[in-house]
Amino acid sequence: MANEHNEPAQDLQQQAEIENDQNLADAEAPSEVSIEELQAHIAKLEESLKYEKAVAANAKYEAEKSKERLEREADSAKKFALEKFAKQLLETVDNLERAIQAAGDEENPVLEGVKLTHKSLLSTLEKFEVVVVDTENGFNAEWHQAVGIDPSAKAGEISQVLQKGYTLSGRLLRPAMVMVGQ
Numbered sequence: 001m002a003n004e005h006n007e008p009a010q011d012l013q014q015q016a017e018i019e020n021d022q023n024l025a026d027a028e029a030p031s032e033v034s035i036e037e038l039q040a041h042i043a044k045l046e047e048s049l050k051y052e053k054a055v056a057a058n059a060k061y062e063a064e065k066s067k068e069r070l071e072r073e074a075d076s077a078k079k080f081a082l083e084k085f086a087k088q089l090l091e092t093v094d095n096l097e098r099a100i101q102a103a104g105d106e107e108n109p110v111l112e113g114v115k116l117t118h119k120s121l122l123s124t125l126e127k128f129e130v131v132v133v134d135t136e137n138g139f140n141a142e143w144h145q146a147v148g149i150d151p152s153a154k155a156g157e158i159s160q161v162l163q164k165g166y167t168l169s170g171r172l173l174r175p176a177m178v179m180v181g182q
Contacts, residue, residue: 079129079169086130086168093121094163125166133165133176143167145175153181 096118103111125131133143135158143165144158153159158178165176 080171082128082130083168083173086125086128086166086173089121089125089130090166090174093118093125096121097164129167129169130173131167133167133172135161135165135176135178139178139180143172143175144178144180146180147177148179149182150179151182153179155181157181 096114099114100111100118103114135144138156139146139158145165147162150159158180160179161176162179163174163177166173
């Protein structure tokens with residue numbers, strides 16, 4: 001009974017060997033393909049290869065550009081992620097400055113603590129590129145907001161800073177509120 005099951009398997013194996021031998025014989029037989037046909041086929045394949053190389057090079061170029069763009073966007077997002085947080089901290093800086101100004105020339109331990117807190121907060125903000133807007137070099141509409149005119153000041157000159165302005169990584173966070181000459 002076991003031999004009966006093996007016989008069809010052996011027949012299939014013999015048949016596969018015969019087909020294999022025929023395929024080898026066909027491959028070794030001289031073919032009817034001309035040299036011109038082979039050269040045309042080679043030329044077609046070379047053109048196809050050139051096209052595929054160009055497509056691959058273009059895809060690589062696009063991938064590099066996308067990578068660079070994503071890196072730039074990530075860097076920008078990192079720089080300006082602190083914007084809302086920094087704006088909220090500016091209110092605290094303003095309050096500390098008002099407290100120092102209200103104390104006047106009176107020196108006491110509480111005022112000294114407020115000054116140290118103010119200084120510490122400003123240095124922390126500077127570490128994260130939050131910088132005070134320059135008001136010494138005259139009025140600049142990009143960085144300053146004129147809220148009043150001072151007739152005693154020269155034209156384009158800032159006579160009084162009502163509220164300091166700040167930038168975050170070179171981008172305006174809050175304009176300086178100033179009085180300017182006419």
